[in-house]
Amino acid sequence: MKLSTLKIFIQRREIGYSRNWLLGALLICSAGMAGESGAQVPPAESRGTISRAEDEARTQVGLNFDWKFHLGEVRGAQDPQFDAAAWQVINVPHDWSVYGPFKEKVAQGMANGFRPRGIGWYRKTFISPTGGKRVFLDFEGVYTAADVWLNGTHLGKNYNGYLGFRFDITEQLKPAGGTNVLAVRADNTRVGSSRWYTGSGIYRNVNLLVVSPVHVPQYGVWITTPKIEDTRATVHIEAVVTNSSSAASDVTLVTEVRDPAGKQAAAENKIERVPAGGVCTFKQDLVVTQPQRWSTATPKLYKVVNRVTADSRLCDVVETTFGIRTIEFTPQQGLLVNGKKVTAKGVNFHHDLGCLGAAAFDRGFERRLELIKAMGCNAVRLAHNPYQPSLLDLCDRMGVLVIDEAYDKWNDQYTGPERPFAQAWPTDLRNFILRDRNHPSVFIWSVGNEEGQQMTAPDFGVFQFKAMAALVKSSDPTRAVTCGLFPARAKGVRYNAKPQALFEHSEPSEMAFAMDVVSCNYTQSFFERDHRKYPELIFLASEIGTNGGGDNWFEYDHAYTVGQFYWGGFDYIGESFGWPCKGWFRGLIDLAGVRKPASYYVESFYSEKPMVHIAVKDPQPGNNIVWNDVHLNWEFLASHWNWPAGQKMKVFTYSNGDTVELFLNGRSLGTQKMAAFKQMKMSWDIPFEPGTLKALAYRDGKVVAEHQLQTAGKACRLALESDRPALTADGLDLAHIAVKVVDQQGIRVPDATQKIHFVVTGAGTNAGVDNGNQNSSELWQADERSAYNGQALLVVRAQRQPGTIRIQATAEGLESAELKILAQ
Incomplete structure (x- = not known):
């Protein structure tokens, strides 16, 4: 039944477990005993207990460390007696596709960021726990088509690389104290499994769960x-x-x-x-x-x-x-949280972490959430697949609303022909809902995105959507269900319809009337008319472009809508427009986690915290293209003050102040009222003059924020800055080291392109390098990276022993830099 008002009472999170340190050590330290995986592993993954009795009742032990890995097909690698001594020792999360050079001619290269796919084998040994227990093996995600063997017995195959899976291995284990051999074969050779970069291999956590028979x-x-x-x-x-x-x-x-x-x-x-x-x-x-x-x-x-x-x-x-x-959705107010109107100010994510690929590190996603919250975001859409459970834990803790999305297309995309969509979706969707329904951050379920059935007669996707929504409600009747709609209208009418009036005067998609909340991609311009004609509908802009830096925010009335989600929050690998670009470059934050000027424009209307930011229009031409029936334009902006002498520059001052005053080398260039700019794009025309360009933002006559750009001199030295002063010595924690080429005054030199070399020693390792340049073909897994816009990124992964991590950066002709981080 269609409800004009859907009230939802939501709260929850995934089950957590107490853990046993001693058992954890016994289970995972045995890798060296079997002669495959090297050094013994301390129980760093097994954290915390409640009491001895409770601890013994349920034990979760991480199996992330000291796997043996081989890229390529191998005969008989599932055999416990197979000799894997020559294989590479790796730790998971692990994505083998992020290693090595880019390949321009690789199959489906544009979609997958010109990265290799292939087949990979993993092996690991561990000791059986005490008898009389049930033992489960949990994989949070393997991409993809993962065959798993234990002691030579085939446990099964999982096809959906975005969903976790579990095996009861009680009967396959060796007797207590015996050595077990675990083998995994991941096959990512099938082209067409995704429209973006997937990554390959065991890219999420692996755990053993030991419980009593009654549990x-x-x-x-x-x-x-x-x-x-x-x-x-x-x-x-x-x-x-x-x-x-x-x-x-x-x-x-x-x-x-x-x-x-x-x-x-x-x-x-x-x-x-x-x-x-x-x-x-x-x-x-x-x-x-x-x-x-x-x-x-x-x-x-x-x-x-x-x-x-x-x-x-x-x-x-x-x-x-x-x-x-x-949570309440109403046609009159959109979204109410605890009875109060809340506008979802969001962005879309894809699941890669730049130079780390698809390897799902908690700290990598925590950093991303910190960056979007600094921009004023309070919501995120997890496009277009299940993410790792820990990301939802982070959203719960950090107060970020989530659109939790199960699918992209309703076809064999995620599972392949061996397990067709029609067979797979009821089980996979139910497990997805059961997994995530305890998270308070999840405020709505999405069962798909831009599905082709939406434009196909006779029912235009309505039957399949209703079937999926009914299944969702059977497992969780407390939340609304939606699906991201392709930017087409009723009967599949698209933007290029002839005559154009067919599109301009079209009706909402048939699926819209089956949804609790109508999720529209790029058709927010229809909200006003559709709201007048169909006042029972509730509207959400599930994807909205970053055209004009994000000024689509001003295209519709927020009083009756749920909110919006920019595509995308971050640049991501894949969905390239062609070589040499490796992915989507129209995000608000680049692959290295550097905020683009457009992100500050969005902050000016997303955030209530006083702010001002100067952005300078880059003279290079913008980029315009039609993609999935959407006109995309991108205006290149810069956050520096190094330009040819006398050149007339277009300068923007983004602010949520009521007035902004601009200064050049101490001289006031005047003040402007933000009320005069309907889209809050305050602009100035200024002849370039070296020095300092400063903006002051006022509210009611008082300075509330300031920002300045300074002309940089000759590149002199390197500067390193970590996002965190200390790491947890658990083998999984990360530090993101911002690397800048600066002049004598410490000002970033925007045209610096020196190749920077890194040496990481002590209690950490080099996990990847980046600079945000999607056109670069430099390796992500390397000990060097060229500066881009005068900066680069080094990601450091903590080891499992406490100590000091030492980072040294050098570049020809520049003073080197060193940094120390404590791992504890």
Whole structure:
């Protein structure tokens, strides 16, 4: 039934686990014993315990380190006796496609960033845990078509490279204390699996989970808050307990709710008889008084702790983080969070991390969230596939609303002909929903993007969308369901229809009337007319171009719409317009994480924090193209003050102040009122003069922000700056080192192109280099990189032993630079 108002009460997060340090060490340190993977591994991945008994009830152990890897097909590599001594030792997350040179003539090169694909083999050894437990092997993501063997037994094959998968390996394990051999073959040779860079291999985390026969299964806890008031909130908890033993058990579930400070807010016990080989769903309603609500401004998180006892023996302990908040969509106000109007100010992500490729490092995504939040964003669309669960954990903690999207196209794109879409989607979509439904950051589900069925008779995609939406609602009736619409209208009418009036006077897509919220890509110009004619529809700009730096924000009324998401927040690998460009360059932030001038224009209307930023129009011509029926233009802007003497420059001052005053070498060039610029693009025409160009932003006559550009002199030295002073010595943490070529005064030299050499020693390693230049064919995995716009990026990965990381950067003709970072 179509609802004009859909109220959604949302809170949640993925299940968390207590961990056992000793068992973790026993399980993962054995790599050297089998002679395959080198040095023994300390238990750095196994963090924290609740108590000894609880710790023994459930143990999650990371298997990220000391794998053996071979690129290319190998016969018999799944055999436990296979000799892999000559294979490369690697750690995951790992993306083999990001290594080596670019290939202009590679198959589907434009889509995949001219990167190689291929087949890769991985092997790892580990010791069996104590007997009497159930042991599961979890992969968060392998791209793609992953065959997995344990001790020579084929466990199965996973086709969807964006979804995690699990095997119960209890029966395949060697007896307690024995050495096991794990082998994985990933096949990324199928062309057409994606329209953007996918990466290849085991690119997300791998874990072992050891539990008692009586335990909470995967995705077994679901938390909702059906009633929220200022003084109290009802927390409804459904916890599934499975009994895989041969005897029935009297099971007690002790449930505790902890508030954001970690104090007990509510608790309840319940007892059920669970038959042998059976399951039981415990349902409990607990009341939390004076609830602290989750929002983008105050992302308060609660935690449910479930303790499972069978016949007076503690069997399992599971922690689930959630939030207390309401989400409501209305045609009149768009999005309400906790009853208050919120405009989703967002961007789209793709899943690569630049020079790291698709390797999914938590810190890499945390940095990206920090950058978009600094820009004023409060939302992100995870296009167009499931991301790693930890990214949603970050969004929960950082207060970022998420459009969680399961698919791009409704075809065999993600799974291939061996497991066709029609067969795969019900299982994959359900697992995706179950995995993510406890995250408070997820405010809406998306089941696809720009699907071709939308433009195909007889039903124009309505039947498939309704089937997918119904499945979503069966697993989570609390959230809205949508799908990103191709920029076409009813009956598939497109922008180039003849006569043009067919498009200009067209009706909304047929699928729009089946959606809880209508997600439109690049057709926000129709919002006003469609809203008048169909006042029951709720509109969201799921993709909006960065044309004009992002001035499409001013094209529609935000009073009744949910919000918007720029395509894209970051440049990304793939979807290139042709060699030598390696990917999409119209993002607001480049591959190296450097904010472009357009991002500050967006900040001026996304953010309430006072700001001003100077941008200079680059004289080089802009770039214009039609892509997927969308007219794209890109105006090149610069954030420097080095130009030919006397050249007349177009200067923009982006600000959310009411007045801006511009100074050149101390002389005021006048003031301008922002009210005079309908799209907040305040501009100035200035003959270039070397020195300092400074802007002051005012509110009510008071200076609230300033920004300046200075003319750089001759390149003199290198400068290094880390985004973090210290790292965690867990083998996974990252530091992003900004490298700049500067003059004697420390001003970045914008035309510097020197090749910079890096040496990283001590408790860290060089994880990748970049400079944001999509046209460069320099290697990402290298110890050198040329400066671009006078800067570059070095990413450092912490090792697992505490100590000091030493970074040295050198370039011919420049003073070198050194930096030390502590890993602890």
